[in-house]
């Protein structure tokens with residue numbers, strides 16, 4: 001069967017309450033997932049398809065539009081529309097064989113939302129990105145504090161407040177006010193399982209299917225996954241030296257409901273959003289009644305001065321939800337994060353958190369509160385900031401002395417990683433593969449590119465190199481390996 005025959009056979013139910021464009025969108029999506037329509041196939045022009053199905057052209061345009069936004073279709077005006085040859089990773093695997101019935105529409109969206117769920121299994125080595133230095137963590141102190149909690153079990157071991165352990169929320173509040181300029185009370189803080197759960201809850205509570213959300217591209221895929229799962233329309237916005245391009249977002253997606261941004265430190269490009277952009281974004285969001293979700297994940301680590309204050313602290317319209325994590329200042333396996341919500345959102349968020357998992361495990365929350373109250377938290381941040389500063393210099397100096405002709409460094413004043421761009425045309429993925437064969441880990445910038453990125457979001461090819469978890473000696477060794485890989489690349 002050719003594409004037109006397959007599309008002509010799609011059952012559209014005119015008596016159903018579901019709009020025709022949505023039925024068409026769902027049917028084409030299912031046909032792709034079943035493999036009836038394969039990557040690279042050309043779809044009929046919209047005029048031909050509306051004649052074939054006896055529907056309006058707007059119906060076909062709306063369906064194509066949604067399918068393109070979700071990455072199923074690609075194409076340019078005048079050149080035709082094709083089933084994307086770069087289907088969202090895992091699409092074909094998520095039409096599971098052997099399942100009695102296919103996944104629900106929601107289930108399919110969840111199963112496809114996260115591009116990669118790979119995790120590192122081996123020993124930490126150069127240049128694993130976005131990892132804190134576990135060699136610097138005071139595990140003896142942590143285990144002493146935890147053992148003390150287990151020795152004196154109390155009523156907290158029953159069910160507790162879904163918003164989190166109250167003393168921890170109080171301590172976090174003091175910390176966030178002082179260190180991050182966040183404007184909050186302890187009651188506004190909800191403890192979550194990493195920032196991932198915070199982003200998920202916010203997307204579920206605040207977005208309806210089809211709502212537009214600005215995201216930075218390139219950007220952190222983990223943060224757009226909850227948006228895809230909520231059925232939102234992910235709208236990519238380019239990032240330049242001043243951070244997310246707010247003017248582009250306003251011009252291109254003026255009716256967006258939400259903006260997801262990393263103003264303190266953009267992953268992967270490493271830039272910080274300028275004050276002018278912050279004010280522009282806040283002004284637009286307040287006027288458009290759009291939410292700003294501020295993902296503040298590693299900004300404690302600033303090496304050229306004190307950490308920059310949060311965007312939330314500048315917001316006088318209560319439109320910013322601040323999402324934070326302990327994955328970078330402590331370690332990711334702890335799975336502790338927090339949301340600082342405008343007061344009116346606290347109750348619904350807390351109730352939604354209860355639906356999801358009642359509350360976070362209580363003992364890690366208690367141990368963290370003890371760790372903070374005794375001053376270990378502040379000391380750990382200070383110590384790691386110094387050590388990561390040395391590691392950062394080892395990387396920058398190593399590149400300057402041996403690889404300056406190959407690599408141009410991006411901003412490096414903040415965070416756990418360095419973004420580098422190639423000075424000559426090289427295949428990112430090939431470099432990453434060859435480096436891995438030689439025993440070092442790198443991440444391509446393509447890894448951070450949204451599957452629905454607009455052409456304006458393209459960036460010069462390059463790599464992300466983590467330095468914070470790697471000792472200076474391992475950094476020097478890793479750079480030697482990278483030099484060999486780059487020199488032998490054509």
Ligand SMILES: Cc1ncc(COP(=O)(O)O)c(C=O)c1O
Nearest residue numbers: 130194195196220267297325327
């Ligand atoms: C931009 C960004 N936000 C948030 C996180 C942290 O996620 P979580 O708290 O779920 O571990 C990461 C982790 O790599 C990140 O890169």
